[in-house]
Amino acid sequence: MKIRPLSIEGAWEITPQQHHDARGSFLEWIRLDHLQTATGRPVRFGQGNLSTSTRGVLRGVHFADVPPGQAKYVCCVRGRVWDVVVDLRVGSPTFGQCEGIVLDDVDRRAVYLAEGLGHGFCALSDEATVMYLTSTTYRPEREHAVHALDPRLAIPWPVAAPLLSARDQAAPSFDELLTRGELPPYTTRHHFGDQTAGDQPAG
Template sequence: MSTRGSYRPLDIDGVHLFEPVIHGDARGSFHEWFKADAFAEALGHPLIPEQANMSVSAAGVLRGLHYADVPPGQAKLVCCPAGRVADVVVDLRRGSPTFLEHLVVELDDVDRRVLYLPVGVGHGFAARAEGSVVCYLTSAAWDPAAEHAVSMADPALGLDLPALLEGREPILSDKDRAAPALAEVRESLPDYADCRAAEAELRDLWAAANGEAGR
């Protein structure tokens, strides 16, 4: 088994789960949660972070569902270094074979799994423990004019909010509480072909850089 962990694809195209190898001893533990060459080898293109974000949430906090315009889009590499969250991914890419399908992946400070979300998918999470910390690297800086949301309570998304929150009352920001229903934004959602084109451009740049480096 590799000492650096492994990425595996999930059921929504482009979404990957990274399961690190954790080295523990009497002091605690150590692991690598992102390594550029391992990421590029597994996904076929690099992740070049432009921003690193961190949120701290009380138990019951519900954040999302957020997405960004494509191009440029905003890919995310998400982990939970403290606490426990139900991380939610919804395929919002019009034309995708998995359009509107969703995944729920628990991220926590025990397994320390990491979730990669490609451009165009929607992201949110429910905090299941007090003081849950979520950190993520993003491929583009935050641009408020390009950021949008869909209500996670919209039945069209098929999310079981009581299960996500483990029976807690949801705590939302004013912005997330006022997020529109899917039907209101459906025609302006990211196009799957545009999302794939953005990823293809990254692959081509990476392949060209590797070719030049190998000469």
């Protein structure tokens, strides 16, 4: 398993070692010990989610209140998606920047992103199944979105006419959230994940 940091602090790409034979293949999808060593932060998960999307569907850009925030471990178990991490943390050296990588069912890469970062993806195959673990459980009052097509973010989505949910279509712009003081703060420690459950307070 290879774990490398992305250009945005608090985000990593994980490439597993796959073993193939006549029966099929095997890989370690996640190793908490390796992830904690590589990232230098505690890693715990409180919920697992699965979504299916048709070609051109765009989900995001989503983020959660900090604290406690919501770290995510994302992979595509079927098909192909373009996965994007957006730095929404006020005060971060890469504030407002994004990075995208392809996740698919061939290389089986995953992305791990810390609390405070925004996340979204678009489906590049006819069908795409994305699985992700989150450090906290779902609390709708803590969940937010920034408009994925906001020119201020200038995310180079590789689809001509992306299909967004009603919620994501109505999401405010980056500058609106910034003006209203609703973007998460930046911390160099990224240790909101010290809490084991989504309902516990974090320091």
